[in-house]
Amino acid sequence: MILTQIEIRGIRNLHEASLTPCPGFNSIIGPNGAGKSSVLEAIQCLSVGHSFRTRKARELISHGTDEFTLACEMLETSSDQAHRCGLRRSRDGTTELRLDYEEVRSMAEVSKLLPVKALTPDSHQLIQEGPNGRRQFLDWGVFHMEQQFFTAWQNYRRALAQRNQSLKDAASDSEVQSWDEQLVSTGAAIDTMRRNYTRQLQQSVQSLLKNMESVFHVELRYRSGWSDGLTFDEALAKNFQQCRKFRTTTVGPHRAELVINADDHLAKQLLSRGQQKLLVYTLHLAQLINLHNRSSNLAVVLCDDLPSELDHEQNLKILHQLVQLGSQVFLTSTTPQNIPVQDFLTFNVTGGNLEIRV
Numbered sequence: 001m002i003l004t005q006i007e008i009r010g011i012r013n014l015h016e017a018s019l020t021p022c023p024g025f026n027s028i029i030g031p032n033g034a035g036k037s038s039v040l041e042a043i044q045c046l047s048v049g050h051s052f053r054t055r056k057a058r059e060l061i062s063h064g065t066d067e068f069t070l071a072c073e074m075l076e077t078s079s080d081q082a083h084r085c086g087l088r089r090s091r092d093g094t095t096e097l098r099l100d101y102e103e104v105r106s107m108a109e110v111s112k113l114l115p116v117k118a119l120t121p122d123s124h125q126l127i128q129e130g131p132n133g134r135r136q137f138l139d140w141g142v143f144h145m146e147q148q149f150f151t152a153w154q155n156y157r158r159a160l161a162q163r164n165q166s167l168k169d170a171a172s173d174s175e176v177q178s179w180d181e182q183l184v185s186t187g188a189a190i191d192t193m194r195r196n197y198t199r200q201l202q203q204s205v206q207s208l209l210k211n212m213e214s215v216f217h218v219e220l221r222y223r224s225g226w227s228d229g230l231t232f233d234e235a236l237a238k239n240f241q242q243c244r245k246f247r248t249t250t251v252g253p254h255r256a257e258l259v260i261n262a263d264d265h266l267a268k269q270l271l272s273r274g275q276q277k278l279l280v281y282t283l284h285l286a287q288l289i290n291l292h293n294r295s296s297n298l299a300v301v302l303c304d305d306l307p308s309e310l311d312h313e314q315n316l317k318i319l320h321q322l323v324q325l326g327s328q329v330f331l332t333s334t335t336p337q338n339i340p341v342q343d344f345l346t347f348n349v350t351g352g353n354l355e356i357r358v
Contacts, residue, residue: 001114001297002328003043003074004082010068011045011060012038017354021328022345023077028332030349036332039349040118040302043330046072046085047116047300049095049107057089066091074114077298085110108143108150115144115291115299119284119306124276126283127260127268134258138222141287142197145294149193156186160249167247173240183252184233190253191224191232197290198222198258204286212317216262216271218279225255278314285321292325303331 008017013035019026028036041051041060045068051060061068067090074083088096097104104110117140126133142149163179202220209218226235235251236243242250260267260279267279288299301322306315322329336346348355 001074001076001300003072003114003300005073006039006043006046007071008039008042008068009070010062010065011042011070012062014038014042014354015062015065019347019354021330023328025323025344026328026330027336027344027346028330028349028354029334029336029346031334034349035354036349037304039347039354040304040330040332042068042070043072043300043302044116044118045089046070046087047107047111047114049087049089049097052118052120052302052304057093057095058091061089061091083113085114112144112150113297115297116302117284117288117299118302118304119281120302120304123280123284124273126280127271127276131255131257134260135256137283137287138194138197138256138258141201141290142193144291144297144299145197146193149190152186152189152193155182156190156253159183159186160252160254164248167243167249170247176243177240180233180236183249184236187232187253191256194253194256195222195224200290201283201286204289205282208282208286208289208321212278212282212321214278214282216275218267218282219261219264221259221261223257223259225253225257226251274311274314278318281318285318285325288325288327292327298325298327301325301327301329303329305332 002023003021006019006021008014010016013033017035017039019039028039030036037053041053044051045060050057054060057068067088069086069088071084071086074085075081076083083100084098085100086096086098097107097110099110099113126137139149139153143153159179159182163176163183166176166179198220205218205220209216224232226232226239230238232252236249239251260283262270262275262279267276271279288301291297291299303322306318
């Protein structure tokens, strides 16, 4: 998928902006605070409803306005089929989403059609912070690779919420356990899909690191969210009294973890901040490669201040891999970038205004 037209109104200091990007690299340059990153935030909002900086609409809406509105035209490169998407979010919490002029209820319909991957200056937090971010990272890949994942995850979350409410209400054992069958069937499916995807991701990461002449070996390990050697239903039974004590379900895919090791140590303990950032970019690139190999749909890639904390050689390696992907890329920088591709446009951002640089 590529974006052929983007309309932005009311996002941060971009009160009204329009751009017609090229299918390849789109460089967005300007001084700090000019609104470069806001363009990328708007693009991600069109895919998932929120930006890589915040999930709160009121933090994105321009000062003095009550809502932001976004619209885009996009093209499926494999079929030449065009689509149009529009999103409006207001300070009062209301959201309006349209795809091909029809109202849709879930961002998942747009996300499936328009996968977007954001590489940002704080990407190292994927390694440094808790397991929630790593689960989200893993699930981005599984969502775009396995058609049945989203439905399984929705049903799992619904059963989990009901079970947890029963635990909070101190309901009878039979009432709490009445949700176990649905929890186990959907949770086991999620676990299998995640585990298979982790193996695929490991292979792509190793290949990328070898091509980039990395000095460290990386191993990805998936932990289910319950003790090894037990099935999910056995883990629920074994931990039932613990769930009673804490009034919440303490085992399951919602407690899963993606462990990232480098040279047999936790990556966050062994690698420098710059090495962590390079590894995280590699992990994201591996996801994109897997998606492109499995699907005819190409993700849109957002690179916010790519040079940050990477040396010149590392930057070139990342850019080379992005070129090889064949995706549409939006890259922000304070200075023009030298990118050896033919499909290349540069946009200047000054005071919230966007124009093509000649």
